[in-house]
């Protein structure tokens with residue numbers, strides 16, 4: 588995503604004048620939407636895929652208070668229902684391509700997407716992070732079915748089993764100690 592202070596985007600006729608636009612519909616973005624909408628701010632949540640974020644790929648979540656066990660998809664859809672109930676608007680399959688500002692650096696933010704432009708007084712980034720992948724054969728196929736990137740999330744699912752930690756840095760050492 589490109590962020591500049593130069594106004595290059597043009598305003599569309601619709602979807603202008605949001606008080607807050609949140610970029611990213613994972614748990615962080617959905618939480619932000621619940622807060623800003625409940626606070627009475629006109630809120631729009633933009634997500635490049637469907638709401639849920641990284642958790643939605645998890646077959647089992649056992650460390651979220653209130654749920655002894657829930658699949659990532661189910662947790663994501665409950666979060667989405669909660670966002671909808673606040674009145675915040677959601678646009679899925681809407682990737683933010685660039686952000687500029689009207690009137691030089693002093694005007695509203697203009698968020699450019701393939702579905703049009705949106706303007707906002709404030710923008711919250713909740714675009715998440717990514718894991719550094721090994722790019723080994725089978726890695727993608729078995730992610731969530733034996734391959735994991737988070738010991739505190741998934742370690743207990745492999746209790747009494749032999750696990751291998753790949754990596755030699757601080758994070759790998761911390762995960763190995765935890766496991």
Ligand SMILES: Cc1cc2nc3c(=O)[nH]c(=O)nc-3n(C[C@H](O)[C@H](O)[C@H](O)COP(=O)(O)OP(=O)(O)OC[C@H]3O[C@@H](n4cnc5c(N)ncnc54)[C@H](O)[C@@H]3O)c2cc1C
Nearest residue numbers: 611613614615634635640641642645648682683714715740
């Ligand atoms: C397989 C797996 C299992 C997991 N299991 C657990 C678990 O059991 N317990 C636990 O606590 N955590 C677990 N996690 C971690 C948890 O999913 C993450 O900590 C959490 O999703 C982070 O939330 P986030 O909202 O910050 O980011 P993300 O979930 O990464 O959400 C960011 C969102 O932003 C969107 N986005 C990015 N760029 C743009 C853009 N330009 N325009 C619009 N949208 C954009 C992305 O599509 C994404 O949906 C797991 C993660 C994975 C991958």
